[in-house]
Amino acid sequence: MNGPVIHLSIAPELRLFVPSEHRSGPSPLVTDGTSTLGHVIESLGVPLTEAGRFVVDGTPVTVAHIPRADESVEVYGVERPQRVPGAPLRFLLDVHLGTLARRLRLLGVDAAYENEDIGDPALATLSAREKRVLLSRDRGLLRRRELWAGAYVYSDRPEDQLRDVLERFAPALAPWTRCTACNGPLRDADKDTVQDRLEGGTQRNYDVFAQCARCERVYWRGAHHARLEAIVTAAVREFGGAAAA
Template identity: 80%
Template sequence: MNGPEIHLDFAPELRLFVPAKRRQGRSAVVTDGSSTLGHVVESLGVPLTEVGRLLADGREVAVSHIPAAGESVEVRAVERPQQVPGAPLRFLLDVHLGTLARRLRLLGVDAAYESEDIGDPALAALSAREQRVMLSRDRGLLHRRELWAGAYVYSHRPQEQLRDVLGRFAPALAPWTRCTACNAPLRSADKDAVGERLEHGTRTTYEVFAECTACERVYWRGAHYADLEAIVDDAVREFGAGRVCPADRTG
């Protein structure tokens, strides 16, 4: 770029995306005089999925704004909770976020997950086709234009990832209603109907069962129930006020 010089100030949450020399407050950037502000921001490493309001000399502008020489631009992070218009709130997670996908499903959140690496173009196309918010730690993926919507997952720890997504998007929670293996809804199951798929000890110990409506996996309150219940209770306590649907507590 070799044109007008502008000054950019990124919100603290966004500074991890930019080169180290630009992380300490306002910095000068030379543009080419024709690129949009959105292009300039992306060229510095920040996915537009993470960008909220853009203020040029104090006035709000769109990503299509072409900055003029001397403008001082403030790049804010996306506001939380983030509104995603146009479709029921649904997610798509890449191959690296399997644990997060299972925890979202445990809470009844629609979270599709690709267990194999199908490539960024295919993921972006799937996001657009099914109108799902793409969740990823792959910054390159979040730069793709085909995405319907996307969000960077800031932590590598599943517990923090879950809090990040729930706090950012405020999805309605319906714990214990979705298959953690395939994402389809669960239904109550009669013990006699699913008995042939159970180990003898399970048949004699438990009475309450649920079954996936798609893959037919059977659920009951087994050995890991207490750990799962703790995840659910923590999420509902912090994020479920007014957003929890009653559900059958089969785990």
């Protein structure tokens, strides 16, 4: 690339995406004189899903701006909480984020999840068709043009991933209302109607049940309830909602 040189400043939270020479202070960057600012930033490795404001010589611009010689360009991260206009807030998670999907569902957040690798084009198309925010740690996937909306998941630890998504998007929490297996809605279930799905010990020891209206999976406060309740309580304490099961 041989063209105008700009002076680029990248927000600290975005520096993990760019080469080391652009991770501190304004740094020179040679452009081709024809590409948009959005293309320039993506070429450095920053998914546009993670870029918020663009400021050139103190003036906000859009991704369509074509950088000129000696311009000072500042790239900021997305503002939090991030608002997603035009549709109810719903998520789609790629094959590597199964634990995060289950925890979002535990909190009542609409989180579709593909437990098989259906490929990047299909995931991006599904995001667009159902107007879901695609969550992924795959930067290439987040650059797909057919994508409706997306967000990079910054951590590989499920507890940190959950906090990141809840802080970034501030979804309404309604714990214990979704099936963690299929994302369907849960409804109260009479013990007599679900007893043929229960083991003998469960029938004897539990009386309160819920059932998924979609896949008919049955739930009760079993051995894992305390661990799940701790996840719910921590999320509700920090991000709001009702924790009662």
